[in-house]
Amino acid sequence: MKKFPFLFLFLHFFYGCIISYSDFPKKEKTSNPKIYFSVEDPKNWNERRKEFLKRGWKELELDRFPQKNKDRIHFLISRFPGLSSQEPEVRKALSAKGWKEIENYPPEKGYYIDMKSSQKDPSLGAMIFLYISYATFTIIPSYSGKDGANIIFTVYKDNTVVKTFEYELTRKAFVWILTLPLLWLNYIYPSEMEAYQAVIDQFESDLYSSKL
Template identity: 30%
Template sequence: MKFVHLLFLLILTFSSCITRYRDYPIIDPPAKTSNPSKIKLFYHLEPFPILEFGGYAALKSFFKTGLKSQFSDTEEIFDPKNIPQKGVYCKVSTQWTPISAPALIFGYLSMATATILPAWSSNEGFDVTYSLYKDGQKVKDFTYSPRRSIFLWIFTLPVIWVNLITSSEEEVFKATSYQFIEDAKPYLNQL
């Protein structure tokens, strides 16, 4: 019986969180071209520094299949030191920006009280850097900094559905990838 109460408390605690992303590009997916580039894109995705909720999978999917209309082919390079000396290469690194110390303290207090005490954070997020290389030489870094606002309180349960209409981590990382392709077009067109 204690297990059931503990399980109910955990479900209640973790389901009373509202999350919203901001400061990320709002852009449509790149238009599919009937004449893709003859260039092959090599890429490396650095592992995320923290637990992720769809961001890494979105990047992997984007580079594996989402760029087929832009490039003749894409190939993942698993060793980041193995930069191809011929062709186009993109290295994606993600740096986590942690929550502030007060938000962390209030978060612990909120969790300790089963979210009866509220907690929030508005500065946590990621810095995503797409480093573009041509023939082994760095061309440019493109950095995007989406931030996440989190509100944790047991009384948010009636409006928890709001999470369904806000962007997910997966959607945010897809948007940064689409923006990267748009921003890199002048450099890619020179190839």
């Protein structure tokens, strides 16, 4: 099973392989996206708060999700597909949310997030045809539409699990030597990192909406 993603990478760069990702959260097309706010300066607090609420923004409860350095949300990635090259970018995406990566041990007090991303295995038939395609230098086509990743975010408070959020992304790949002229489609379809970014954005929204 572990060799399967490697074959996709090999075929993608040296033969004809079109890859796209699906089943990850899609951003809603709306002119009024949900925006969160907090005002730390007590001066003119009521006026600014009313102004933001009128705009439809949602107020963050600082006592639940404080953002000071000593109390900010921490995160760690305890599992990630070994053959994926996106882990550094995923770390950057999590840090961009204002969350701090855990360097040694999880904090005993406060919130932290444990992210696990595990490989979602393809069907046996897809594996067989991919190996046949690989052996024939992609003269024989193959298709896989069920592998990808299962992603779990576990939220801890004071080292106790308070909630778990589960998501998935599915990778679809079509391998055939005649697709070489169409490889530019890979730049149009959602990439692996775009899929992970959508999952992280959805998790952030679900986290603050859960009222833990």
